[in-house]
Amino acid sequence: MRVEIKNDTSVQSTFVEIHCKEITKDVSKLKTYISNYRMGISAFDDGNTRLVALEEILYIESVDKKAYIYTENKVLGTDKRLYELEEVLDERDFFRCSKSVIINLNKVTALKPEITRNILATLSNGEVVVVSRRYATELKKLLGIGN
Numbered sequence: 001m002r003v004e005i006k007n008d009t010s011v012q013s014t015f016v017e018i019h020c021k022e023i024t025k026d027v028s029k030l031k032t033y034i035s036n037y038r039m040g041i042s043a044f045d046d047g048n049t050r051l052v053a054l055e056e057i058l059y060i061e062s063v064d065k066k067a068y069i070y071t072e073n074k075v076l077g078t079d080k081r082l083y084e085l086e087e088v089l090d091e092r093d094f095f096r097c098s099k100s101v102i103i104n105l106n107k108v109t110a111l112k113p114e115i116t117r118n119i120l121a122t123l124s125n126g127e128v129v130v131v132s133r134r135y136a137t138e139l140k141k142l143l144g145i146g147n
Contacts, residue, residue: 033090041085043069043076052076054093058107058123060085062100072125095139097121097131111145 016034020027040051056071062082069076078085086096097103103121110122117133131139139145 029091032088039088041069041078041080041088043078045074045076050076054089054104055106057094057104058125058127059101059103059129070127095135095142097129097135097139099132101129103129103131105143111139111143 018027018031018034040053041057042049043052044050052069052071058070058072060078060082061068061070065081067078067080067082067085069078082096082100082102086094086102089102093104093106094102095105103123107124108121109124111131112120112122113136114120117136119131119136119139121129121131123129
């Protein structure tokens with residue numbers, strides 16, 4: 001893949017074009033990633049709706065069919081389902097670590113394997129999230145960690 005940036009002072013705002021021979025899954029993912037760059041997720045905070053920047057998110061958890069976004073100091077509700085959020089989040093930054101949790105990989109400070117083959121992921125705020133053994137192998141592969 002060739003990547004170019006062209007400086008054009010006549011352009012009013014930045015835009016991106018993708019030129020490809022065919023629209024593959026990777027091309028579609030690239031479009032989604034670019035479209036969602038600097039995106040946020042709408043969430044509820046004390047009756048108000050606000051946009052939560054992706055870099056603020058530690059993890060997202062589903063409890064009783066409701067999704068909650070955890071940041072350093074707040075827990076916010078969202079009307080989106082976990083699978084809907086997973087579709088718009090970049091898989092290099094966010095990882096489904098169990099049936100009910102998506103973690104922000106940029107907020108993981110330590111990983112500790114357990115005898116049960118689960119992995120304990122410590123986040124930047126000190127909170128620990130369990131990566132279930134079902135997803136542990138995929139996480140190791142993603143991070144380039146040997147078995």
